[in-house]
Amino acid sequence: MTAIAFIGLGIMGSPMAVHLVRAGHTVAGYNRTQEKARPLAAAGGRVAESIADAATGAEVVALMLPDSPDVREVLAGEDGVFAHAAPGTLIIDFSSIRPDVTRELAAEAARRGLRHLDAPVSGGEPGARNATLSIMVGGEADAFETARPILDAVGRTVVHVGPSGAGQTVKAANQLVVAVNIGALAEAVVFLRAYGVDLEAALQVLGGGLAGSAVLAQKGANMVERSFPPGFRIDLHHKDLSIVTSAAREAGVVLPLGALVAQLVASANAVGDGALDHSALLRVVERLSGDA
Structure with a gap:
Protein backbone atom coordinates (compact mmCIF):
# COMPACT_ATOMS: atom_id res chain seq x y z
CA MET A 1 0.00 0.00 0.00
CA THR A 2 1.33 3.40 -1.03
CA ALA A 3 0.06 6.83 0.05
CA ILE A 4 -0.70 8.62 -3.22
CA ALA A 5 -1.79 12.18 -3.94
CA PHE A 6 -3.60 12.41 -7.28
CA ILE A 7 -3.99 15.92 -8.65
CA GLY A 8 -6.29 16.40 -11.64
CA LEU A 9 -9.47 14.32 -11.62
CA GLY A 10 -10.88 14.97 -15.07
CA ILE A 11 -11.89 12.54 -17.81
CA MET A 12 -8.60 10.67 -17.52
CA GLY A 13 -7.47 11.33 -13.96
CA SER A 14 -10.68 10.31 -12.21
CA PRO A 15 -10.78 6.68 -13.41
CA MET A 16 -7.02 6.35 -12.97
CA ALA A 17 -7.27 7.46 -9.33
CA VAL A 18 -10.15 5.02 -8.78
CA HIS A 19 -8.05 2.15 -10.17
CA LEU A 20 -5.28 3.02 -7.71
CA VAL A 21 -7.74 2.81 -4.80
CA ARG A 22 -8.97 -0.56 -6.08
CA ALA A 23 -5.35 -1.74 -6.29
CA GLY A 24 -5.07 -1.21 -2.53
CA HIS A 25 -3.38 2.19 -2.36
CA THR A 26 -4.42 5.10 -0.15
CA VAL A 27 -5.37 7.93 -2.50
CA ALA A 28 -6.03 11.59 -1.68
CA GLY A 29 -7.36 13.36 -4.76
CA TYR A 30 -7.55 17.05 -5.52
CA ASN A 31 -9.35 18.85 -8.32
CA ARG A 32 -10.26 22.52 -8.59
CA THR A 33 -13.83 21.49 -9.42
CA GLN A 34 -14.56 19.30 -6.43
CA GLU A 35 -17.60 17.50 -7.83
CA LYS A 36 -15.20 15.72 -10.19
CA ALA A 37 -13.76 14.00 -7.11
CA ARG A 38 -17.05 12.17 -6.38
CA PRO A 39 -16.08 8.91 -8.16
CA LEU A 40 -12.86 8.78 -6.13
CA ALA A 41 -14.76 9.37 -2.88
CA ALA A 42 -17.30 6.68 -3.82
CA ALA A 43 -14.44 4.22 -4.41
CA GLY A 44 -12.97 4.88 -0.97
CA GLY A 45 -10.47 7.64 -1.72
CA ARG A 46 -10.16 10.89 0.20
CA VAL A 47 -11.07 14.24 -1.31
CA ALA A 48 -8.30 16.71 -0.49
CA GLU A 49 -9.06 20.37 0.14
CA SER A 50 -5.94 21.70 -1.58
CA ILE A 51 -2.72 20.70 -3.31
CA ALA A 52 -0.95 21.09 0.01
CA ASP A 53 -3.49 18.84 1.73
CA ALA A 54 -3.06 16.16 -0.93
CA ALA A 55 0.74 16.31 -1.12
CA THR A 56 1.55 16.46 2.59
CA GLY A 57 2.50 12.98 3.73
CA ALA A 58 2.22 11.43 0.27
CA GLU A 59 4.87 8.97 -0.87
CA VAL A 60 3.85 9.48 -4.50
CA VAL A 61 2.28 12.52 -6.16
CA ALA A 62 0.56 11.81 -9.48
CA LEU A 63 -0.55 14.53 -11.87
CA MET A 64 -2.99 14.46 -14.78
CA LEU A 65 -3.32 18.06 -15.97
CA PRO A 66 -4.14 19.76 -19.28
CA ASP A 67 -0.98 21.67 -20.23
CA SER A 68 2.53 22.81 -19.34
CA PRO A 69 1.48 25.96 -17.39
CA ASP A 70 -0.89 23.89 -15.24
CA VAL A 71 1.84 21.40 -14.35
CA ARG A 72 4.33 24.17 -13.62
CA GLU A 73 1.86 25.93 -11.32
CA VAL A 74 0.87 22.76 -9.44
CA LEU A 75 4.47 21.67 -8.92
CA ALA A 76 6.43 24.91 -8.59
CA GLY A 77 3.74 27.41 -7.60
CA GLU A 78 3.86 29.26 -4.29
CA ASP A 79 1.71 26.64 -2.52
CA GLY A 80 2.50 23.75 -4.85
CA VAL A 81 3.84 20.24 -4.53
CA PHE A 82 7.49 21.29 -4.29
CA ALA A 83 6.66 23.37 -1.22
CA HIS A 84 4.96 20.51 0.62
CA ALA A 85 6.38 17.17 -0.55
CA ALA A 86 8.84 15.45 1.74
CA PRO A 87 12.32 14.59 0.42
CA GLY A 88 12.27 11.30 -1.45
CA THR A 89 8.71 11.75 -2.70
CA LEU A 90 8.17 10.37 -6.19
CA ILE A 91 6.33 12.60 -8.66
CA ILE A 92 4.66 10.84 -11.60
CA ASP A 93 3.41 13.30 -14.20
CA PHE A 94 0.85 11.59 -16.43
CA SER A 95 0.13 14.89 -18.23
CA SER A 96 1.17 15.55 -21.83
CA ILE A 97 3.35 18.65 -21.81
CA ARG A 98 6.42 20.13 -23.48
CA PRO A 99 9.58 18.00 -23.09
CA ASP A 100 11.69 21.05 -22.21
CA VAL A 101 9.30 22.00 -19.40
CA THR A 102 9.43 18.44 -18.10
CA ARG A 103 13.23 18.48 -18.02
CA GLU A 104 13.23 21.83 -16.22
CA LEU A 105 10.76 20.65 -13.57
CA ALA A 106 12.59 17.34 -13.12
CA ALA A 107 15.85 19.21 -12.50
CA GLU A 108 14.15 21.42 -9.92
CA ALA A 109 12.61 18.36 -8.26
CA ALA A 110 16.06 16.76 -8.01
CA ARG A 111 17.48 19.90 -6.41
CA ARG A 112 14.79 19.57 -3.73
CA GLY A 113 15.52 15.90 -3.09
CA LEU A 114 12.46 14.67 -4.98
CA ARG A 115 12.23 12.11 -7.78
CA HIS A 116 10.37 12.85 -11.00
CA LEU A 117 9.03 10.75 -13.87
CA ASP A 118 7.26 11.99 -16.98
CA ALA A 119 4.70 9.31 -17.79
CA PRO A 120 2.25 10.56 -20.44
CA VAL A 121 -0.40 8.10 -21.54
CA SER A 122 -2.21 7.04 -24.70
CA GLY A 123 -5.56 5.30 -24.94
CA GLY A 124 -8.00 8.08 -24.16
CA GLU A 125 -10.97 7.79 -21.84
CA PRO A 126 -11.61 4.09 -22.68
CA GLY A 127 -8.02 3.24 -21.77
CA ALA A 128 -8.30 5.16 -18.50
CA ARG A 129 -11.62 3.49 -17.60
CA ASN A 130 -10.35 0.01 -18.44
CA ALA A 131 -6.79 0.43 -17.08
CA THR A 132 -5.40 -0.42 -20.52
CA LEU A 133 -3.41 2.74 -21.13
CA SER A 134 -0.09 2.76 -22.94
CA ILE A 135 2.38 4.63 -20.71
CA MET A 136 5.69 5.99 -22.00
CA VAL A 137 8.00 6.85 -19.12
CA GLY A 138 11.01 9.13 -18.94
CA GLY A 139 13.31 9.50 -15.95
CA GLU A 140 15.75 7.52 -13.80
CA ALA A 141 15.53 3.73 -14.06
CA ASP A 142 15.36 3.21 -10.29
CA ALA A 143 12.46 5.66 -9.99
CA PHE A 144 10.70 3.78 -12.79
CA GLU A 145 11.07 0.49 -10.91
CA THR A 146 9.66 2.11 -7.77
CA ALA A 147 6.70 3.42 -9.77
CA ARG A 148 6.05 0.19 -11.65
CA PRO A 149 3.24 -1.17 -9.40
CA ILE A 150 1.40 2.14 -9.70
CA LEU A 151 1.87 2.32 -13.46
CA ASP A 152 0.73 -1.29 -13.86
CA ALA A 153 -2.47 -0.49 -11.96
CA VAL A 154 -3.56 2.02 -14.61
CA GLY A 155 -1.89 0.78 -17.80
CA ARG A 156 -1.35 -2.31 -19.90
CA THR A 157 1.71 -1.31 -21.93
CA VAL A 158 4.27 0.36 -19.65
CA VAL A 159 7.70 1.11 -21.11
CA HIS A 160 10.68 3.08 -19.81
CA VAL A 161 11.79 5.00 -22.91
CA GLY A 162 14.77 6.97 -21.62
CA PRO A 163 15.84 9.91 -19.44
CA SER A 164 13.71 12.82 -18.30
CA GLY A 165 11.68 14.27 -21.16
CA ALA A 166 11.82 11.11 -23.26
CA GLY A 167 8.30 10.12 -22.25
CA GLN A 168 6.95 13.46 -23.45
Missing part, protein backbone atom coordinates in the same frame (compact mmCIF):
# COMPACT_ATOMS: atom_id res chain seq x y z
CA THR A 169 8.88 13.17 -26.72
CA VAL A 170 7.43 9.71 -27.40
CA LYS A 171 3.95 10.99 -26.51
CA ALA A 172 4.37 13.83 -29.04
CA ALA A 173 5.23 11.23 -31.69
CA ASN A 174 2.17 9.22 -30.64
CA GLN A 175 -0.08 12.25 -31.07
CA LEU A 176 1.39 12.90 -34.51
CA VAL A 177 0.61 9.34 -35.65
CA VAL A 178 -2.89 9.42 -34.15
CA ALA A 179 -3.75 12.77 -35.75
CA VAL A 180 -2.58 11.68 -39.20
CA ASN A 181 -4.59 8.46 -38.85
CA ILE A 182 -7.73 10.35 -37.81
CA GLY A 183 -7.28 12.76 -40.70
CA ALA A 184 -6.91 9.89 -43.18
CA LEU A 185 -9.94 8.10 -41.75
CA ALA A 186 -12.01 11.29 -41.99
CA GLU A 187 -11.04 11.67 -45.66
CA ALA A 188 -11.91 8.02 -46.33
CA VAL A 189 -15.34 8.46 -44.75
CA VAL A 190 -16.10 11.55 -46.85
CA PHE A 191 -14.85 9.76 -49.96
CA LEU A 192 -16.97 6.66 -49.29
CA ARG A 193 -20.10 8.69 -48.56
CA ALA A 194 -19.67 10.61 -51.81
CA TYR A 195 -20.04 7.32 -53.70
CA GLY A 196 -22.99 6.06 -51.63
CA VAL A 197 -21.09 3.09 -50.24
CA ASP A 198 -22.46 1.26 -47.17
CA LEU A 199 -20.19 2.98 -44.68
CA GLU A 200 -20.37 0.46 -41.85
CA ALA A 201 -19.63 -2.43 -44.24
CA ALA A 202 -16.76 -0.50 -45.82
CA LEU A 203 -15.11 0.29 -42.49
CA GLN A 204 -15.54 -3.32 -41.39
CA VAL A 205 -13.61 -4.65 -44.35
CA LEU A 206 -10.99 -1.89 -44.15
CA GLY A 207 -10.48 -2.80 -40.49
CA GLY A 208 -9.65 -6.38 -41.44
CA GLY A 209 -6.83 -5.43 -43.79
CA LEU A 210 -3.69 -3.34 -43.74
CA ALA A 211 -5.79 -0.18 -43.32
CA GLY A 212 -6.99 -1.48 -39.96
CA SER A 213 -5.86 0.44 -36.91
CA ALA A 214 -6.81 1.27 -33.34
CA VAL A 215 -7.99 4.63 -34.67
CA LEU A 216 -10.37 2.97 -37.11
CA ALA A 217 -11.61 0.53 -34.46
CA GLN A 218 -12.20 3.21 -31.83
CA LYS A 219 -13.19 6.25 -33.89
CA GLY A 220 -14.93 4.78 -36.94
CA ALA A 221 -18.32 4.52 -35.21
CA ASN A 222 -18.12 8.19 -34.18
CA MET A 223 -17.71 9.18 -37.80
CA VAL A 224 -20.43 6.83 -39.07
CA GLU A 225 -22.90 8.21 -36.52
CA ARG A 226 -21.49 11.76 -36.62
CA SER A 227 -21.49 11.71 -32.83
CA PHE A 228 -18.45 13.12 -31.05
CA PRO A 229 -18.67 12.84 -27.24
CA PRO A 230 -15.25 13.77 -25.87
CA GLY A 231 -12.94 10.85 -25.23
CA PHE A 232 -9.97 13.03 -26.17
CA ARG A 233 -10.85 16.62 -26.97
CA ILE A 234 -9.79 18.48 -30.09
CA ASP A 235 -8.45 21.38 -28.03
CA LEU A 236 -6.05 19.00 -26.23
CA HIS A 237 -4.90 17.44 -29.50
CA HIS A 238 -4.38 20.96 -30.85
CA LYS A 239 -2.12 21.62 -27.86
CA ASP A 240 -0.23 18.36 -28.44
CA LEU A 241 0.36 19.09 -32.12
CA SER A 242 1.71 22.51 -31.15
CA ILE A 243 4.25 20.63 -29.03
CA VAL A 244 5.10 18.41 -32.02
CA THR A 245 5.61 21.27 -34.46
CA SER A 246 7.64 23.32 -31.97
CA ALA A 247 9.88 20.38 -31.03
CA ALA A 248 10.36 19.45 -34.70
CA ARG A 249 11.44 22.98 -35.51
CA GLU A 250 13.86 22.96 -32.58
CA ALA A 251 15.35 19.65 -33.78
CA GLY A 252 15.54 20.83 -37.39
CA VAL A 253 13.36 18.03 -38.78
CA VAL A 254 10.57 18.40 -41.35
CA LEU A 255 7.16 16.83 -40.72
CA PRO A 256 5.00 17.62 -43.79
CA LEU A 257 2.02 15.45 -42.81
CA GLY A 258 2.27 16.65 -39.23
CA ALA A 259 2.22 20.29 -40.31
CA LEU A 260 -0.86 19.71 -42.47
CA VAL A 261 -2.88 17.81 -39.88
CA ALA A 262 -1.90 20.38 -37.24
CA GLN A 263 -3.52 23.05 -39.41
CA LEU A 264 -6.67 20.95 -39.83
CA VAL A 265 -6.92 20.40 -36.07
CA ALA A 266 -6.28 24.13 -35.51
CA SER A 267 -9.16 24.87 -37.87
CA ALA A 268 -11.49 22.56 -35.95
CA ASN A 269 -10.49 24.27 -32.72
CA ALA A 270 -10.90 27.76 -34.20
CA VAL A 271 -14.48 27.17 -35.37
CA GLY A 272 -15.62 26.03 -31.93
CA ASP A 273 -15.20 22.24 -32.08
CA GLY A 274 -12.50 22.16 -29.39
CA ALA A 275 -14.71 20.43 -26.81
CA LEU A 276 -15.60 17.60 -29.20
CA ASP A 277 -13.72 14.33 -29.57
CA HIS A 278 -10.80 14.52 -32.01
CA SER A 279 -12.75 12.27 -34.39
CA ALA A 280 -14.73 15.45 -35.12
CA LEU A 281 -11.86 16.27 -37.47
CA LEU A 282 -14.35 14.72 -39.91
CA ARG A 283 -16.30 17.99 -39.76
CA VAL A 284 -13.28 19.90 -41.11
CA VAL A 285 -12.95 17.55 -44.10
CA GLU A 286 -16.70 17.80 -44.69
CA ARG A 287 -16.53 21.60 -44.70
CA LEU A 288 -13.62 21.56 -47.13
CA SER A 289 -15.70 19.25 -49.38
CA GLY A 290 -18.74 21.52 -49.20
CA ASP A 291 -20.76 18.99 -47.19
CA ALA A 292 -21.23 20.93 -43.95
Whole structure:
Protein backbone atom coordinates (compact mmCIF):
# COMPACT_ATOMS: atom_id res chain seq x y z
CA MET A 1 0.00 0.00 0.00
CA THR A 2 1.33 3.40 -1.03
CA ALA A 3 0.06 6.83 0.05
CA ILE A 4 -0.70 8.62 -3.22
CA ALA A 5 -1.79 12.18 -3.94
CA PHE A 6 -3.60 12.41 -7.28
CA ILE A 7 -3.99 15.92 -8.65
CA GLY A 8 -6.29 16.40 -11.64
CA LEU A 9 -9.47 14.32 -11.62
CA GLY A 10 -10.88 14.97 -15.07
CA ILE A 11 -11.89 12.54 -17.81
CA MET A 12 -8.60 10.67 -17.52
CA GLY A 13 -7.47 11.33 -13.96
CA SER A 14 -10.68 10.31 -12.21
CA PRO A 15 -10.78 6.68 -13.41
CA MET A 16 -7.02 6.35 -12.97
CA ALA A 17 -7.27 7.46 -9.33
CA VAL A 18 -10.15 5.02 -8.78
CA HIS A 19 -8.05 2.15 -10.17
CA LEU A 20 -5.28 3.02 -7.71
CA VAL A 21 -7.74 2.81 -4.80
CA ARG A 22 -8.97 -0.56 -6.08
CA ALA A 23 -5.35 -1.74 -6.29
CA GLY A 24 -5.07 -1.21 -2.53
CA HIS A 25 -3.38 2.19 -2.36
CA THR A 26 -4.42 5.10 -0.15
CA VAL A 27 -5.37 7.93 -2.50
CA ALA A 28 -6.03 11.59 -1.68
CA GLY A 29 -7.36 13.36 -4.76
CA TYR A 30 -7.55 17.05 -5.52
CA ASN A 31 -9.35 18.85 -8.32
CA ARG A 32 -10.26 22.52 -8.59
CA THR A 33 -13.83 21.49 -9.42
CA GLN A 34 -14.56 19.30 -6.43
CA GLU A 35 -17.60 17.50 -7.83
CA LYS A 36 -15.20 15.72 -10.19
CA ALA A 37 -13.76 14.00 -7.11
CA ARG A 38 -17.05 12.17 -6.38
CA PRO A 39 -16.08 8.91 -8.16
CA LEU A 40 -12.86 8.78 -6.13
CA ALA A 41 -14.76 9.37 -2.88
CA ALA A 42 -17.30 6.68 -3.82
CA ALA A 43 -14.44 4.22 -4.41
CA GLY A 44 -12.97 4.88 -0.97
CA GLY A 45 -10.47 7.64 -1.72
CA ARG A 46 -10.16 10.89 0.20
CA VAL A 47 -11.07 14.24 -1.31
CA ALA A 48 -8.30 16.71 -0.49
CA GLU A 49 -9.06 20.37 0.14
CA SER A 50 -5.94 21.70 -1.58
CA ILE A 51 -2.72 20.70 -3.31
CA ALA A 52 -0.95 21.09 0.01
CA ASP A 53 -3.49 18.84 1.73
CA ALA A 54 -3.06 16.16 -0.93
CA ALA A 55 0.74 16.31 -1.12
CA THR A 56 1.55 16.46 2.59
CA GLY A 57 2.50 12.98 3.73
CA ALA A 58 2.22 11.43 0.27
CA GLU A 59 4.87 8.97 -0.87
CA VAL A 60 3.85 9.48 -4.50
CA VAL A 61 2.28 12.52 -6.16
CA ALA A 62 0.56 11.81 -9.48
CA LEU A 63 -0.55 14.53 -11.87
CA MET A 64 -2.99 14.46 -14.78
CA LEU A 65 -3.32 18.06 -15.97
CA PRO A 66 -4.14 19.76 -19.28
CA ASP A 67 -0.98 21.67 -20.23
CA SER A 68 2.53 22.81 -19.34
CA PRO A 69 1.48 25.96 -17.39
CA ASP A 70 -0.89 23.89 -15.24
CA VAL A 71 1.84 21.40 -14.35
CA ARG A 72 4.33 24.17 -13.62
CA GLU A 73 1.86 25.93 -11.32
CA VAL A 74 0.87 22.76 -9.44
CA LEU A 75 4.47 21.67 -8.92
CA ALA A 76 6.43 24.91 -8.59
CA GLY A 77 3.74 27.41 -7.60
CA GLU A 78 3.86 29.26 -4.29
CA ASP A 79 1.71 26.64 -2.52
CA GLY A 80 2.50 23.75 -4.85
CA VAL A 81 3.84 20.24 -4.53
CA PHE A 82 7.49 21.29 -4.29
CA ALA A 83 6.66 23.37 -1.22
CA HIS A 84 4.96 20.51 0.62
CA ALA A 85 6.38 17.17 -0.55
CA ALA A 86 8.84 15.45 1.74
CA PRO A 87 12.32 14.59 0.42
CA GLY A 88 12.27 11.30 -1.45
CA THR A 89 8.71 11.75 -2.70
CA LEU A 90 8.17 10.37 -6.19
CA ILE A 91 6.33 12.60 -8.66
CA ILE A 92 4.66 10.84 -11.60
CA ASP A 93 3.41 13.30 -14.20
CA PHE A 94 0.85 11.59 -16.43
CA SER A 95 0.13 14.89 -18.23
CA SER A 96 1.17 15.55 -21.83
CA ILE A 97 3.35 18.65 -21.81
CA ARG A 98 6.42 20.13 -23.48
CA PRO A 99 9.58 18.00 -23.09
CA ASP A 100 11.69 21.05 -22.21
CA VAL A 101 9.30 22.00 -19.40
CA THR A 102 9.43 18.44 -18.10
CA ARG A 103 13.23 18.48 -18.02
CA GLU A 104 13.23 21.83 -16.22
CA LEU A 105 10.76 20.65 -13.57
CA ALA A 106 12.59 17.34 -13.12
CA ALA A 107 15.85 19.21 -12.50
CA GLU A 108 14.15 21.42 -9.92
CA ALA A 109 12.61 18.36 -8.26
CA ALA A 110 16.06 16.76 -8.01
CA ARG A 111 17.48 19.90 -6.41
CA ARG A 112 14.79 19.57 -3.73
CA GLY A 113 15.52 15.90 -3.09
CA LEU A 114 12.46 14.67 -4.98
CA ARG A 115 12.23 12.11 -7.78
CA HIS A 116 10.37 12.85 -11.00
CA LEU A 117 9.03 10.75 -13.87
CA ASP A 118 7.26 11.99 -16.98
CA ALA A 119 4.70 9.31 -17.79
CA PRO A 120 2.25 10.56 -20.44
CA VAL A 121 -0.40 8.10 -21.54
CA SER A 122 -2.21 7.04 -24.70
CA GLY A 123 -5.56 5.30 -24.94
CA GLY A 124 -8.00 8.08 -24.16
CA GLU A 125 -10.97 7.79 -21.84
CA PRO A 126 -11.61 4.09 -22.68
CA GLY A 127 -8.02 3.24 -21.77
CA ALA A 128 -8.30 5.16 -18.50
CA ARG A 129 -11.62 3.49 -17.60
CA ASN A 130 -10.35 0.01 -18.44
CA ALA A 131 -6.79 0.43 -17.08
CA THR A 132 -5.40 -0.42 -20.52
CA LEU A 133 -3.41 2.74 -21.13
CA SER A 134 -0.09 2.76 -22.94
CA ILE A 135 2.38 4.63 -20.71
CA MET A 136 5.69 5.99 -22.00
CA VAL A 137 8.00 6.85 -19.12
CA GLY A 138 11.01 9.13 -18.94
CA GLY A 139 13.31 9.50 -15.95
CA GLU A 140 15.75 7.52 -13.80
CA ALA A 141 15.53 3.73 -14.06
CA ASP A 142 15.36 3.21 -10.29
CA ALA A 143 12.46 5.66 -9.99
CA PHE A 144 10.70 3.78 -12.79
CA GLU A 145 11.07 0.49 -10.91
CA THR A 146 9.66 2.11 -7.77
CA ALA A 147 6.70 3.42 -9.77
CA ARG A 148 6.05 0.19 -11.65
CA PRO A 149 3.24 -1.17 -9.40
CA ILE A 150 1.40 2.14 -9.70
CA LEU A 151 1.87 2.32 -13.46
CA ASP A 152 0.73 -1.29 -13.86
CA ALA A 153 -2.47 -0.49 -11.96
CA VAL A 154 -3.56 2.02 -14.61
CA GLY A 155 -1.89 0.78 -17.80
CA ARG A 156 -1.35 -2.31 -19.90
CA THR A 157 1.71 -1.31 -21.93
CA VAL A 158 4.27 0.36 -19.65
CA VAL A 159 7.70 1.11 -21.11
CA HIS A 160 10.68 3.08 -19.81
CA VAL A 161 11.79 5.00 -22.91
CA GLY A 162 14.77 6.97 -21.62
CA PRO A 163 15.84 9.91 -19.44
CA SER A 164 13.71 12.82 -18.30
CA GLY A 165 11.68 14.27 -21.16
CA ALA A 166 11.82 11.11 -23.26
CA GLY A 167 8.30 10.12 -22.25
CA GLN A 168 6.95 13.46 -23.45
CA THR A 169 8.88 13.17 -26.72
CA VAL A 170 7.43 9.71 -27.40
CA LYS A 171 3.95 10.99 -26.51
CA ALA A 172 4.37 13.83 -29.04
CA ALA A 173 5.23 11.23 -31.69
CA ASN A 174 2.17 9.22 -30.64
CA GLN A 175 -0.08 12.25 -31.07
CA LEU A 176 1.39 12.90 -34.51
CA VAL A 177 0.61 9.34 -35.65
CA VAL A 178 -2.89 9.42 -34.15
CA ALA A 179 -3.75 12.77 -35.75
CA VAL A 180 -2.58 11.68 -39.20
CA ASN A 181 -4.59 8.46 -38.85
CA ILE A 182 -7.73 10.35 -37.81
CA GLY A 183 -7.28 12.76 -40.70
CA ALA A 184 -6.91 9.89 -43.18
CA LEU A 185 -9.94 8.10 -41.75
CA ALA A 186 -12.01 11.29 -41.99
CA GLU A 187 -11.04 11.67 -45.66
CA ALA A 188 -11.91 8.02 -46.33
CA VAL A 189 -15.34 8.46 -44.75
CA VAL A 190 -16.10 11.55 -46.85
CA PHE A 191 -14.85 9.76 -49.96
CA LEU A 192 -16.97 6.66 -49.29
CA ARG A 193 -20.10 8.69 -48.56
CA ALA A 194 -19.67 10.61 -51.81
CA TYR A 195 -20.04 7.32 -53.70
CA GLY A 196 -22.99 6.06 -51.63
CA VAL A 197 -21.09 3.09 -50.24
CA ASP A 198 -22.46 1.26 -47.17
CA LEU A 199 -20.19 2.98 -44.68
CA GLU A 200 -20.37 0.46 -41.85
CA ALA A 201 -19.63 -2.43 -44.24
CA ALA A 202 -16.76 -0.50 -45.82
CA LEU A 203 -15.11 0.29 -42.49
CA GLN A 204 -15.54 -3.32 -41.39
CA VAL A 205 -13.61 -4.65 -44.35
CA LEU A 206 -10.99 -1.89 -44.15
CA GLY A 207 -10.48 -2.80 -40.49
CA GLY A 208 -9.65 -6.38 -41.44
CA GLY A 209 -6.83 -5.43 -43.79
CA LEU A 210 -3.69 -3.34 -43.74
CA ALA A 211 -5.79 -0.18 -43.32
CA GLY A 212 -6.99 -1.48 -39.96
CA SER A 213 -5.86 0.44 -36.91
CA ALA A 214 -6.81 1.27 -33.34
CA VAL A 215 -7.99 4.63 -34.67
CA LEU A 216 -10.37 2.97 -37.11
CA ALA A 217 -11.61 0.53 -34.46
CA GLN A 218 -12.20 3.21 -31.83
CA LYS A 219 -13.19 6.25 -33.89
CA GLY A 220 -14.93 4.78 -36.94
CA ALA A 221 -18.32 4.52 -35.21
CA ASN A 222 -18.12 8.19 -34.18
CA MET A 223 -17.71 9.18 -37.80
CA VAL A 224 -20.43 6.83 -39.07
CA GLU A 225 -22.90 8.21 -36.52
CA ARG A 226 -21.49 11.76 -36.62
CA SER A 227 -21.49 11.71 -32.83
CA PHE A 228 -18.45 13.12 -31.05
CA PRO A 229 -18.67 12.84 -27.24
CA PRO A 230 -15.25 13.77 -25.87
CA GLY A 231 -12.94 10.85 -25.23
CA PHE A 232 -9.97 13.03 -26.17
CA ARG A 233 -10.85 16.62 -26.97
CA ILE A 234 -9.79 18.48 -30.09
CA ASP A 235 -8.45 21.38 -28.03
CA LEU A 236 -6.05 19.00 -26.23
CA HIS A 237 -4.90 17.44 -29.50
CA HIS A 238 -4.38 20.96 -30.85
CA LYS A 239 -2.12 21.62 -27.86
CA ASP A 240 -0.23 18.36 -28.44
CA LEU A 241 0.36 19.09 -32.12
CA SER A 242 1.71 22.51 -31.15
CA ILE A 243 4.25 20.63 -29.03
CA VAL A 244 5.10 18.41 -32.02
CA THR A 245 5.61 21.27 -34.46
CA SER A 246 7.64 23.32 -31.97
CA ALA A 247 9.88 20.38 -31.03
CA ALA A 248 10.36 19.45 -34.70
CA ARG A 249 11.44 22.98 -35.51
CA GLU A 250 13.86 22.96 -32.58
CA ALA A 251 15.35 19.65 -33.78
CA GLY A 252 15.54 20.83 -37.39
CA VAL A 253 13.36 18.03 -38.78
CA VAL A 254 10.57 18.40 -41.35
CA LEU A 255 7.16 16.83 -40.72
CA PRO A 256 5.00 17.62 -43.79
CA LEU A 257 2.02 15.45 -42.81
CA GLY A 258 2.27 16.65 -39.23
CA ALA A 259 2.22 20.29 -40.31
CA LEU A 260 -0.86 19.71 -42.47
CA VAL A 261 -2.88 17.81 -39.88
CA ALA A 262 -1.90 20.38 -37.24
CA GLN A 263 -3.52 23.05 -39.41
CA LEU A 264 -6.67 20.95 -39.83
CA VAL A 265 -6.92 20.40 -36.07
CA ALA A 266 -6.28 24.13 -35.51
CA SER A 267 -9.16 24.87 -37.87
CA ALA A 268 -11.49 22.56 -35.95
CA ASN A 269 -10.49 24.27 -32.72
CA ALA A 270 -10.90 27.76 -34.20
CA VAL A 271 -14.48 27.17 -35.37
CA GLY A 272 -15.62 26.03 -31.93
CA ASP A 273 -15.20 22.24 -32.08
CA GLY A 274 -12.50 22.16 -29.39
CA ALA A 275 -14.71 20.43 -26.81
CA LEU A 276 -15.60 17.60 -29.20
CA ASP A 277 -13.72 14.33 -29.57
CA HIS A 278 -10.80 14.52 -32.01
CA SER A 279 -12.75 12.27 -34.39
CA ALA A 280 -14.73 15.45 -35.12
CA LEU A 281 -11.86 16.27 -37.47
CA LEU A 282 -14.35 14.72 -39.91
CA ARG A 283 -16.30 17.99 -39.76
CA VAL A 284 -13.28 19.90 -41.11
CA VAL A 285 -12.95 17.55 -44.10
CA GLU A 286 -16.70 17.80 -44.69
CA ARG A 287 -16.53 21.60 -44.70
CA LEU A 288 -13.62 21.56 -47.13
CA SER A 289 -15.70 19.25 -49.38
CA GLY A 290 -18.74 21.52 -49.20
CA ASP A 291 -20.76 18.99 -47.19
CA ALA A 292 -21.23 20.93 -43.95
